[in-house]
Amino acid sequence: MSTNVPPDFGLAPSTATTHGTRAWQEADAAHFLHPFTDHQALAAQGVRVITRGEGLYVWDSEGHRLFDAMSGLWCVNVGYGQEALVQAACEQMRTLPYYNAFFQTTTPAAVALAQRLAARTPAQFEHVFFSGSGSEANDTNVRLARRYWDLLGQPQRRVIISRHNAYHGSTMAAASLGGMAAMHAQGGLPIPDIVHIDQPHHWEHRHGVAQGMSRDEFGVLAAGWLEEKILAVGAERVAAFIGEPVQGAGGVVVPPATYWPEIQRICDRHGILLISDEVICGFGRTGQWWGCETFGTRPDLMTFAKGVTSGYVPLGGVMVGERVARVLIERGGELAHGYTYSGHPVACAVGLANLDLIERLQLVERVREDTGPYLAERLAALQDHPLVGEVQSCGLMAAIQLCRDPRTGEAFAAEQGVGMACRRHCFERGLVMRAVGDRMIVAPPLVITRAQIDEMFALIGQVLERTWEQFRS
Numbered sequence: 001m002s003t004n005v006p007p008d009f010g011l012a013p014s015t016a017t018t019h020g021t022r023a024w025q026e027a028d029a030a031h032f033l034h035p036f037t038d039h040q041a042l043a044a045q046g047v048r049v050i051t052r053g054e055g056l057y058v059w060d061s062e063g064h065r066l067f068d069a070m071s072g073l074w075c076v077n078v079g080y081g082q083e084a085l086v087q088a089a090c091e092q093m094r095t096l097p098y099y100n101a102f103f104q105t106t107t108p109a110a111v112a113l114a115q116r117l118a119a120r121t122p123a124q125f126e127h128v129f130f131s132g133s134g135s136e137a138n139d140t141n142v143r144l145a146r147r148y149w150d151l152l153g154q155p156q157r158r159v160i161i162s163r164h165n166a167y168h169g170s171t172m173a174a175a176s177l178g179g180m181a182a183m184h185a186q187g188g189l190p191i192p193d194i195v196h197i198d199q200p201h202h203w204e205h206r207h208g209v210a211q212g213m214s215r216d217e218f219g220v221l222a223a224g225w226l227e228e229k230i231l232a233v234g235a236e237r238v239a240a241f242i243g244e245p246v247q248g249a250g251g252v253v254v255p256p257a258t259y260w261p262e263i264q265r266i267c268d269r270h271g272i273l274l275i276s277d278e279v280i281c282g283f284g285r286t287g288q289w290w291g292c293e294t295f296g297t298r299p300d301l302m303t304f305a306k307g308v309t310s311g312y313v314p315l316g317g318v319m320v321g322e323r324v325a326r327v328l329i330e331r332g333g334e335l336a337h338g339y340t341y342s343g344h345p346v347a348c349a350v351g352l353a354n355l356d357l358i359e360r361l362q363l364v365e366r367v368r369e370d371t372g373p374y375l376a377e378r379l380a381a382l383q384d385h386p387l388v389g390e391v392q393s394c395g396l397m398a399a400i401q402l403c404r405d406p407r408t409g410e411a412f413a414a415e416q417g418v419g420m421a422c423r424r425h426c427f428e429r430g431l432v433m434r435a436v437g438d439r440m441i442v443a444p445p446l447v448i449t450r451a452q453i454d455e456m457f458a459l460i461g462q463v464l465e466r467t468w469e470q471f472r473s
């Protein structure tokens with residue numbers, strides 16, 4: 001693995017904290033079952049051990065420095081090594097490392113974060129339900145949406161409509177909401193009463209229904225698939241529609257501008273709850289605090305996680321709009337749902353420090369006015385590369401679609417594994433990008449500067465050249 005990395009590509013001299021790579025790899029292979037990993041393949045290759053992070057960089061146990069253009073897993077928005085978050089965690093741990101929010105108790109950190117989130121989210125949100133992760137938060141959404149309709153005397157409204165290629169997490173309900181076929185194939189998913197429509201992916205449909213259509217025309221068409229599904233299921237059976245403003249794990253699928261306003265109209269027309277899963281898009285990623293603000297919707301429920309603590313500690317939750325909150329509070333009695341770590345005080349203290357930092361550094365404004373537009377400009381310049389079919393971005397999340405022939409949009413054969421090959425070149429150059437099929441993804445920390453965007457694109461340029469050399473024939 002990383003021992004093959006040539007020393008002359010801007011990699012730091014050895015900064016390894018210890019020299020235990022082999023030992024860690026062996027112990028890891030013997031004991032650690034990783035998420036979304038083929039363990040035989042990993043054991044043969046040897047896992048990469050990440051030991052340290054600072055700013056936009058992480059270092060592995062061999063001392064190689066990596067430019068983390070994925071913010072960990074779309075979460076380290078304030079970058080690594082922010083002392084204010086460390087301090088907040090230490091102080092809270094010293095004062096009160098844990099207390100629960102069950103049985104008529106609360107903690108100051110959880111109250112303060114709830115209040116802060118209510119102030120920082122669109123006007124319809126005055127209440128939050130905390131979880132430990134995005135997956136749990138989406139399970140909560142299923143419970144809340146169905147409970148809402150039960151309390152309104154419409155228990156038959158149970159169906160939740162989602163989209164193919166969506167990612168909403170890995171618990172049973174969240175994986176069912178997700179539209180990943182490979183996940184559904186393991187474990188008998190989806191659970192009952194969750195159905196899917198196609199995603200608003202203009203590129204994917206370029207040779208099909210989107211042929212000859214502008215993106216905006218296609219956006220209206222794709223939103224129409226929701227109405228078709230509602231009518232097929234029967235509107236009186238549909239509880240909610242859930243979607244990521246921009247599908248993240250699915251490959252940074254930026255919808256046409258016409259899509260979400262049309263989705264909102266359809267939900268309103270049929271009285272259906274709208275759930276915006278903002279686990280990736282929330283906290284400034286799209287250039288507004290929330291993706292629903294960027295795309296013009298008014299969700300009833302909103303999932304968050306990742307960016308709420310910049311990934312420093314686990315925390316997630318659901319912002320519950322007043323339409324739902326009023327019914328739950330005034331008619332619901334006890335809500336039979338909750339997690340040990342709902343409102344964990346250490347996580348909430350870190351969340352508060354993280355929000356302070358985002359505001360102090362004006363990261364959301366920076367993404368909207370400076371770094372987001374600059375990233376889009378640098379991305380547009382890649383459009384002429386002989387390997388690049390399309391580029392898409394929204395704020396600080398971007399996709400580079402690789403294809404065999406950009407003029408015709410002809411794709412590479414899947415078995416060529418072009419995206420994964422490109423990703424290997426990334427690691428050799430000291431860059432972390434994600435490959436979703438042949439779509440290369442970046443979502444750098446929101447603290448990135450213009451100069452660092454230049455640095456990232458210099459690396460991307462080298463990586464695309466290498467990939468082009470490998471596959472041009």
Ligand code: PXG
Pocket residue numbers: 073074132133134135136138167168169170244248249250277278279280305306316434
């Ligand atoms: N919703 C969305 C939109 C997500 O992106 C989750 C829910 C689940 O959150 P938790 O905290 O339970 O993981 C996510 C998570 C990838 C990748 O490969 C993306 C996620 C997780 C793991 C991998 O892009 N997003």
